[in-house]
Amino acid sequence: MERSISPDSILLLKTAQATGVTTAWDRYEAQLPQCGFGETGLCCRHCLQGPCRIDPFGVSGPKYGICGASADVIVARGLARSIAGGTASHSAHAKHLVHTMLKFSRGEAPDYSIKDKDKFYAVLQRVGITRDGKSEEELAGELAQLALDEFSEREDPPVWLKTTITPARMQKFEQFGLIPSGLDSAVAEVMHRTTNGVDADAVNILLGAIKCAVGDYTGMYLATDLSDILFGTPAPVMARANLGTLKENAVNIAVHGHNPVLSEVIVAQAELMREEAIAAGAPAGINLVGICCTGLEVMMRHGIPTATNSLSQELAILTGALDAAVVDYQCIMPSLPTVASHYHTAIITTMSIAKITGAHHIEFDEKHAGQKAQEIIRLAIEAFKKRDPAKVNIPPVVNDAWAGMSAETIVKVLALVDPQDPLKPLVDNIVNGNILGVCLFAGCNDVKITQDKTFVELVKALAAENVLILCTGCASGSFARHGLLTPAATEKYAGPGLKAVLTALGQAAGLGGPLPLALHTGSCVDNTRAASIATAIANKLGVDVSALPVVATAPEAAMEKAVSIGTWAVAMGLPTHVGVVPPVTGSPLVVQVLTQTAKDLLGGYFIVEPDPKAAAAKLVAVLKERRAGLGI
Amino acid sequence: MKRLFVRPELCTGCKTCEIACTVEHSKSKNLLGAMMESPPPHTRVYVEAVSNGPFEIFKMPMTCRHCDPAPCMAACIPQAMYRTVEGVVINVGGAHACIACGMCVMMCPFGMIARALAPDGKMMALKCDLCPDRSVPACAAACPTGAILFLEGDEFAHQSRLRASAILSNAKSLRETTMTQSLEE
Numbered sequence: 001m002e003r004s005i006s007p008d009s010i011l012l013l014k015t016a017q018a019t020g021v022t023t024a025w026d027r028y029e030a031q032l033p034q035c036g037f038g039e040t041g042l043c044c045r046h047c048l049q050g051p052c053r054i055d056p057f058g059v060s061g062p063k064y065g066i067c068g069a070s071a072d073v074i075v076a077r078g079l080a081r082s083i084a085g086g087t088a089s090h091s092a093h094a095k096h097l098v099h100t101m102l103k104f105s106r107g108e109a110p111d112y113s114i115k116d117k118d119k120f121y122a123v124l125q126r127v128g129i130t131r132d133g134k135s136e137e138e139l140a141g142e143l144a145q146l147a148l149d150e151f152s153e154r155e156d157p158p159v160w161l162k163t164t165i166t167p168a169r170m171q172k173f174e175q176f177g178l179i180p181s182g183l184d185s186a187v188a189e190v191m192h193r194t195t196n197g198v199d200a201d202a203v204n205i206l207l208g209a210i211k212c213a214v215g216d217y218t219g220m221y222l223a224t225d226l227s228d229i230l231f232g233t234p235a236p237v238m239a240r241a242n243l244g245t246l247k248e249n250a251v252n253i254a255v256h257g258h259n260p261v262l263s264e265v266i267v268a269q270a271e272l273m274r275e276e277a278i279a280a281g282a283p284a285g286i287n288l289v290g291i292c293c294t295g296l297e298v299m300m301r302h303g304i305p306t307a308t309n310s311l312s313q314e315l316a317i318l319t320g321a322l323d324a325a326v327v328d329y330q331c332i333m334p335s336l337p338t339v340a341s342h343y344h345t346a347i348i349t350t351m352s353i354a355k356i357t358g359a360h361h362i363e364f365d366e367k368h369a370g371q372k373a374q375e376i377i378r379l380a381i382e383a384f385k386k387r388d389p390a391k392v393n394i395p396p397v398v399n400d401a402w403a404g405m406s407a408e409t410i411v412k413v414l415a416l417v418d419p420q421d422p423l424k425p426l427v428d429n430i431v432n433g434n435i436l437g438v439c440l441f442a443g444c445n446d447v448k449i450t451q452d453k454t455f456v457e458l459v460k461a462l463a464a465e466n467v468l469i470l471c472t473g474c475a476s477g478s479f480a481r482h483g484l485l486t487p488a489a490t491e492k493y494a495g496p497g498l499k500a501v502l503t504a505l506g507q508a509a510g511l512g513g514p515l516p517l518a519l520h521t522g523s524c525v526d527n528t529r530a531a532s533i534a535t536a537i538a539n540k541l542g543v544d545v546s547a548l549p550v551v552a553t554a555p556e557a558a559m560e561k562a563v564s565i566g567t568w569a570v571a572m573g574l575p576t577h578v579g580v581v582p583p584v585t586g587s588p589l590v591v592q593v594l595t596q597t598a599k600d601l602l603g604g605y606f607i608v609e610p611d612p613k614a615a616a617a618k619l620v621a622v623l624k625e626r627r628a629g630l631g632i
Numbered sequence: 633m634k635r636l637f638v639r640p641e642l643c644t645g646c647k648t649c650e651i652a653c654t655v656e657h658s659k660s661k662n663l664l665g666a667m668m669e670s671p672p673p674h675t676r677v678y679v680e681a682v683s684n685g686p687f688e689i690f691k692m693p694m695t696c697r698h699c700d701p702a703p704c705m706a707a708c709i710p711q712a713m714y715r716t717v718e719g720v721v722i723n724v725g726g727a728h729a730c731i732a733c734g735m736c737v738m739m740c741p742f743g744m745i746a747r748a749l750a751p752d753g754k755m756m757a758l759k760c761d762l763c764p765d766r767s768v769p770a771c772a773a774a775c776p777t778g779a780i781l782f783l784e785g786d787e788f789a790h791q792s793r794l795r796a797s798a799i800l801s802n803a804k805s806l807r808e809t810t811m812t813q814s815l816e817e
Contacts, residue, residue, distance in 0.1 A: 033681035040644075
């Protein structure tokens, strides 16, 4: 199997082989064969009497765990815990932003401000905080306190849930008991009910898991709101992608991880420290690039290039030109210091909860954000001085990439066509069939399948069928690396209806050409941006999201966060495709609930299909079924 | 003699057999102790994987066949490799000592011999001895799905015949149904 179809990845994988540097792909091969009990979800380690394993063939091995748990219960419990892992991650990300806003409100975070007042006021209004002549700091404090209350055990539904979904969806969640009693409580509840001797009904466990995923949605919505308020709502920006964005004559610093709290300050400080880099012998000054979602956060707000993403993060070091990687949390490979030991690259961890042995640690805090960012950049400049020019090997691959297509931006572009009723042009074009439907691409790269292959083949197939494409996270990164976030890609791959709509919108926006083939709506924590558009359309039409021709896909999913996002997409009513087989196949019941029963209960359901062409056919059929349901 | 047989279609690739074999061929004969030994104990059974594309990974438990004639015996220059009266091909406890030349490693068509340190610290050719201290070899006893079996050759073939017959009996009933249907028509 090919490891990647991304030209820069392919070149640097050859370098890795030639120099004997081990990457994730090598470590995957060393893991083969992977344990089939884990692959099927039939291994349980939730108590000290285990591990227990159920025979997936049902031939001669055990059918029950020591406690009596069946295959269905073990698989459901395992899935629930991975959803709790994803929810905990997004909630931690959101809480970090809440604390930053709280510190700002108390004057304890001098490097932060309310960057987007329009969004600030819009969110205040949505969550029910009245302005009443209060100061910006007071309002920020009130908002932060309200946000903080979302996480703890509460009696009322979370505010960021009930104010952002359709009334029909809220009613459905109430009916099935899917409203979490607090975002951290949702995670704690899953941990409780999946421990030994609590919930032993697979369907009930899955409902608990979905409830937790609804909490994941809520935390993500909150995170995006606060990021936009503190750092600005993304607006269209032309950036560049691929590892060719590293510069031989600059101090190259990668910001990597997920949260913009630190990287935003690094962007600001890097501008001020340009002369220091030049004095150190880098005539082009400081070149910031992004890896993973921290990279996408600064890409969509500042046009910082995206170098690569999660699976190929090690390859950035193999260019020999990366002077420092500054990391926060999530999807950061523990191998980075080991790979960096072959080069001069400084790996700098910054969060107290996410250290890596062998890395430099500069602990970040909001009170001294600017100073810490300077310290980090100085360390990068020091590392640059040790760069070995003989090892520099930057792949000559660069693509243009349009980013910053937030929900607000999309509405603004639509408003250029119809200022009174911005959603009307979109709805009209869906009704008249120019647009067959909408597909949100999300998720990761997964070492088990060829990097980017499913993403690229699936998006081309869907665009040819006139499906409007939104993308987030590593899907955005993948499309950026292959030149698919460009007007040229629209010309080349969009079906005639989609091309006409994207061209009309692009011309209205003054681009002189179509909008890009895929609209980069944000990082992976920003998936609710797409959900908010779907909810607005549903509310406008007076239907629920589950009636709309909207689907989601995570063709190359890898992380627990992708599992929780996929699950809330299903809960919101979206048919959700996954291109890798999750560890649930050990239970036919769980598979049936996720792929069939969920459709009856929630409207959304999972579609598992590794083959991109077959997946495209299935998603197109679903969109047509939804259109038929609406009578269009 | 009883031999090791594998049913690759039942192998999950969990490698429990490798762990059990390693522990059995350690000094301490328990997992915790084996993990702390120096030199580290070595497995004599292996699970290999062949990738035929995404999500199509063929998993195969590889065990010594104790061949007859055995290429490892033929290649063994110091004549350390011999066959016991029970039919086990092994290089310890015989008339001559293993000199770790590696000829057997090169000759084994299944790759079932490793040149490594034995628990006593001596470099030698390490291979399956069918666990002389046990009634059932550790790998077969540990396999959670029955992918590794320790049976008389006749018995394995008999079980295979029974499985095949069961499939054929379904086919027979299917044929009868079809015949009945065509008669009714």
